[in-house]
Amino acid sequence: MNLVEHFRDFCEDELPVEKQELNRWQDRLKKITKKLNREYYPNNDFEDIESDNCYIVGSVGRGTAIAKTSDFDCIFKLPQTVYDRFNKHSGNGQSKLLQEVKEVIAQTYPSTKIKGDGQVVSITFTACPAGIIELVPAFEQYNGDFKYPNTNNGGSWKITKPTPEITECCRLSDETNGHFINFCMLLRKWKNTNGFAFKGLLIDTMVSDYLEDEGISSFGYSDYEKLIPNLFKYLSKQNKERSYWLALGSNQQIENNDNGKFVDKAKETYNLLKNSSDIIKDYRATFGNRFAKSDPSISNIRAPKEQFIEEMFPIYIQYNLELDCDITQKGFRKNSLRHFLSRGFWLNTRKSLDFYILNMNTLSTLKGVEYFWKVRNVGDEAIRRNCERGQIIKGSARKHENTDFKGLHYVECYAVHEGIVIARGRIEVPIAP
Incomplete structure (x- = not known):
């Protein structure tokens, strides 16, 4: 196959959200919508109580999401009377609105983690497909925009305009x-x-x-x-x-x-x-490794026991993760791997390597983050010794290794939160004899 065919296969078969995946998310959303409609529109006889007043927005709404999406955004339109009720609160009425909507949804999903914070009510699903529905309770304006609550800094109301964004994406898709x-x-x-x-x-x-x-x-x-x-x-x-x-x-x-x-x-x-x-x-x-998967040369790229994080978890990168490494050897001063790489240096063997995440302050604010590591040995010597590695192993925020044999190796770290890879980092480890 040539490059044109690889792109066609990748874009048409690998990247789009599969119908079965989309249907599963829509089924969840229908249950939530049905409950909210009965709560906030008790006297209305909707044609479809499972879909009226709920609008899918974000990447899924614009048609630009990819398979194994773990972030499903939607807006639920509330009556103006609800806005009037919460806008009169002397305290943070926006926060009280999110909490009320959260409690209503919890009646449908009592054992599911639901949180109302910032501007959204987030409903976290751990069963396949794992991910989060981020529901924004909002009020439609005369021009089609939506006013929504922001709980930060004492509370305020903000405006979002998803409709023209969706319309423009549809136009560009049709045009191209x-x-x-x-x-x-x-x-x-x-x-x-x-x-x-x-x-x-x-x-x-x-x-x-x-x-x-x-x-x-x-x-x-x-x-x-x-x-x-x-x-x-x-x-x-x-x-x-x-x-x-x-x-x-x-x-x-x-x-x-x-x-x-x-x-x-x-x-x-x-x-x-x-x-x-x-x-x-x-x-x-x-x-990623699914591109050109049918190319005959691919078998020479993947190591015998190598694993790929895409085959284990959904990927939705939300944070930047950068790795560094302390290099130590008895009789030598400690140095950093980034320092070596910036100067084009290679490491010698028999050194001790301690990998760690540079920007831990951001990830440490999240509860329940798990860390997985992949060490990939590359080169003729790794093949000769049958030590290419590449397995993904759960660990902590740090990883210890030693420099054993020459090759342009690398180490990757993945931060997994609620079953989703939210950050990943990689650092090269060039070792000379």
Whole structure:
């Protein structure tokens, strides 16, 4: 198969949300909607009590979500009388509204973890498909926007505009014969594979801006070989220092609250693809091990006992995770692996390695995070010794290893919260004899 066929198979068979998965989520949502309709519209005779007043938004609503999505966003429209009731509260009426909606939903899912905080009521499902429904109780405005509660800083009301965003995504999908959606899905797979936070609405907006700025409207799979690297080039030229971007369709502000992490990652990927000597291998590094899975050379890439986190948990990267490592050896001063890598140094054998997560402050605020590690030995010596490894093993926030034999090895760490990989990091471990 050639690259065109690999992209077609990947975008059409691997990336889209499967019908069975979508139906399972919709069944859950129907039960929640039915309960809320009976609570807040007791005198209304709806045509469909299981779907009226509930709007699927976010990536699923825009049609740009990928398979094994673990974040299902929706808005439930409440009557104006409910707004009037909670807006009169002398305290944080927004918080009281979320708590009331939470208690109503809990009557349908009494043994499920439900939390009302920030702007949403989150319902966490651990059974397959695992993930979270984030329900926003909101009030429709005369222009189609929605007013919703924000419990932070004493409480306030905010406005969201999902309808024009969904409309614009549909327009772009129709105009490009679905390739706009493919590009949005590819970028989601890229960020989940490479482990960094990149907001879904910003992804869709960046793809829209790229197509508009480059004057691209009519294209097909045969153009991907050129357009995909250029998309990463476009992302790499974004200004990391800007405060926000304007969302497609709605012009809502998308805050830059992670210092434009995607910009540096895009630069790395663009350079990888631009200078590639093995494009299939490098696209697998970009989009994960399911890309070009039917290529005959794949059997030479996966080690005999190697495991992949995508085959164990849903991936929804929400946090940035970076690794470092303390290097020690008797008689030598302790140093960091990042220090070695920044200078292009290789490690000698017989050194002690203690890996750890740099930004633990963020992850430590979450209760119940589990950590899994993967050590992958690469090279002729690892193959000769039958020690390529690659198994994924549960551990703590730290991992101890030793440098044993030469090769360009790597270590990965995955943070799993409520059955979902929310962060992942990787660091190279080059060992010379």
